[in-house]
Amino acid sequence: MSTSNTRERILDALQDILISDGYSSVTLEAVARAAEVSKGGLLYHFPSKADLMDGLVKRLGELAEAEFAEARESEEGVVRIFLRTSTPQSTEERELYWSVIAALRSHEDLGEESVRYVQYLFTHWGELLHEELTDPVLAETILRAGDGLYMAEIAGLPRPDPELTRRMIDRLVEESDRVRRKR
Numbered sequence: 001m002s003t004s005n006t007r008e009r010i011l012d013a014l015q016d017i018l019i020s021d022g023y024s025s026v027t028l029e030a031v032a033r034a035a036e037v038s039k040g041g042l043l044y045h046f047p048s049k050a051d052l053m054d055g056l057v058k059r060l061g062e063l064a065e066a067e068f069a070e071a072r073e074s075e076e077g078v079v080r081i082f083l084r085t086s087t088p089q090s091t092e093e094r095e096l097y098w099s100v101i102a103a104l105r106s107h108e109d110l111g112e113e114s115v116r117y118v119q120y121l122f123t124h125w126g127e128l129l130h131e132e133l134t135d136p137v138l139a140e141t142i143l144r145a146g147d148g149l150y151m152a153e154i155a156g157l158p159r160p161d162p163e164l165t166r167r168m169i170d171r172l173v174e175e176s177d178r179v180r181r182k183r
Helices: 003-021 028-035 039-045 049-073 078-084 091-106 112-132 136-154 162-178
Strands: none
Touching: 003 028, 003 039, 003 049, 003 091, 028 039, 028 049, 049 078, 049 091, 049 112, 078 112, 078 136, 078 162, 091 136, 112 136, 136 162
C-alpha cells in the first residue's frame, strides 16, 4: 500500500471518529485501530494528535479552495455559490465541522498554522463577497446570513422554515445582482 493511501486512510478514520463519536473520542490509538494501521505506522505519518488534526484541516481546506475557485470562475457567481454551500449537505458534513470547531476552541490539538488557516477559510468568503459586490453592507449581510445558516445547522438548532429560507436567499441574490461587479 502506498504512503499516500495509508495517509488518506488514516485521515478517513479520523473523520469517521469525529463524525460518529465526536472530538473527545479522538486518540491516536483509536485512529490507528480504525485505520487498521499500527500506532507506529500512524506516528510515521502524523507524529502527534495535533499533526493528525492539522492533516484533516489541510484536507478540508483543499475542498474549500475548490469551492472558492468555482465561485470566482463560475458565471453563477460568488453570492449564489456561497449561499448554496451555506448549509451542510449531509449529517456527516455537519458532524465533521462541528468537531473541527470543537478542536479550534481547545487550541491544544491544532497547530497555530491550522488555526490561522481555518480562520482564513471562514474569512475568505467575506473577501470574495466584497470583491464581487459594490455594496459592502449587502456583502456583509450575505456573509452573516450564510454563516448564520451554517452555524445554526451544525449546532443542531431548529431548522428555519424552508420556504422562508428560500425566499430570503432569493431576495439576497436579487439584491446582489443589482450591485454585482462586471467580470
